[in-house]
Amino acid sequence: MVRFRCLILIAVVAALGGCKPAPKAASGTSPGETESERPEAISVIKSGGAPAKRPTVPPPAEIWKEFSGDKAFEEVRRQVEIGPRPSGTPELEKARVLIEESLRRSGWEVERQVFTTETPRGPVEFINVIGRFSATGAHPASRKTQRALVCSHYDTKRFSTIKFVGASDGASSTGALLELARVLALDPAMAAQVELVFFDGEEAFVQFTAPDDPKPDGLFGSRYYARSLTADGRAAQFKFGILWDMIGDRDLTITLPPDSPPELSRGVLSSAEALGLRQNFGFFARTILDDHEELRRAHIPAIDLIDFDYVYWHTAGDTLEHIAPESLQKVGAVTLHYLRQALAK
Numbered sequence: 135m136v137r138f139r140c141l142i143l144i145a146v147v148a149a150l151g152g153c154k155p156a157p158k159a160a161s162g163t164s165p166g167e168t169e170s171e172r173p174e175a176i177s178v179i180k181s182g183g184a185p186a187k188r189p190t191v192p193p194p195a196e197i198w199k200e201f202s203g204d205k206a207f208e209e210v211r212r213q214v215e216i217g218p219r220p221s222g223t224p225e226l227e228k229a230r231v232l233i234e235e236s237l238r239r240s241g242w243e244v245e246r247q248v249f250t251t252e253t254p255r256g257p258v259e260f261i262n263v264i265g266r267f268s269a270t271g272a273h274p275a276s277r278k279t280q281r282a283l284v285c286s287h288y289d290t291k292r293f294s295t296i297k298f299v300g301a302s303d304g305a306s307s308t309g310a311l312l313e314l315a316r317v318l319a320l321d322p323a324m325a326a327q328v329e330l331v332f333f334d335g336e337e338a339f340v341q342f343t344a345p346d347d348p349k350p351d352g353l354f355g356s357r358y359y360a361r362s363l364t365a366d367g368r369a370a371q372f373k374f375g376i377l378w379d380m381i382g383d384r385d386l387t388i389t390l391p392p393d394s395p396p397e398l399s400r401g402v403l404s405s406a407e408a409l410g411l412r413q414n415f416g417f418f419a420r421t422i423l424d425d426h427e428e429l430r431r432a433h434i435p436a437i438d439l440i441d442f443d444y445v446y447w448h449t450a451g452d453t454l455e456h457i458a459p460e461s462l463q464k465v466g467a468v469t470l471h472y473l474r475q476a477l478a479k
């Protein structure tokens with residue numbers, strides 16, 4: 135089966151120069167980390183202090199009810215209002231600052247993971263933003279308490295012919311993840327078990343390549359992050375990862391990749407069922423190449439909650455009017471419901 139992200143909107147894809155199907159690659163195989171395959175260049179870690187802000191009230195029993203689609207939408211709006219936000223631009227730095235400020239307001243500690251790597255457009259500096267939470271307010275937060283990853287990319291695809299602001303493709307999942315951070319902070323013990331990651335460089339400069347391509351294009355941030363987890367000996371502490379991408383469509387249909395880890399799909403679908411949202415979740419016809427693939431290559435079971443049935447994908451029409459707070463709320467609530475069950479085990 136073809137592994138390829140650009141599976142729909144063939145006419146649009148053709149107009150943009152086409153995309154080639156990526157070759158088959160076995161999921162969960164080792165990245166075969168040799169030094170030559172590691173991302174080039176240097177990693178600089180900058181930690182940001184987070185004010186201790188711990189609730190004194192007991193955590194909400196039904197924490198998924200705290201997720202506000204409207205608050206998430208406001209975060210999305212702030213991202214979109216910056217305009218196009220491709221990797222390596224000052225606009226993406228503005229987006230990053232908003233992410234960091236929002237995380238800190240919710241009591242999360244922020245780390246920038248900075249690296250430079252070769253792309254089809256030459257070397258580019260990328261910056262992943264990582265959020266961690268200390269249940270006790272200790273600083274720095276421990277790196278050993280996290281058992282789940284929840285991730286989104288926050289860059290937008292670069293276009294020279296259209297103004298592309300990525301309301302769903304980039305901003306929706308990013309804004310919702312900031313609202314998730316606010317809600318998780320209501321339950322410090324739970325928040326300390328979650329690592330939030332905002333990936334840079336998900337979008338390809340030219341076209342996506344297979345994950346094991348010696349000259350990869352796309353998934354730059356997740357590839358570097360996943361390999362860092364392995365190199366730091368932290369990959370094994372994560373039971374699972376959840377990736378959000380393009381979750382804003384007004385007509386929400388989450389299209390899970392059919393090769394999603396069965397335990398994760400079952401858990402997410404059963405949470406959707408429990409919240410009366412099962413009709414918004416289904417399976418895509420083909421596999422989807424996205425940031426979750428890099429987590430899986432680090433042997434972390436990972437699922438992609440993505441609505442790939444979105445007609446405005448990679449068009450100038452991917453704007454705020456085509457996404458809805460209700461869609462963000464549905465994905466946020468289902469994810470929180472699932473996290474509560476999975477992390478209680």
Ligand SMILES: [Zn+2]
Nearest residue numbers: 291303337448
């Ligand atoms: Zn995209």
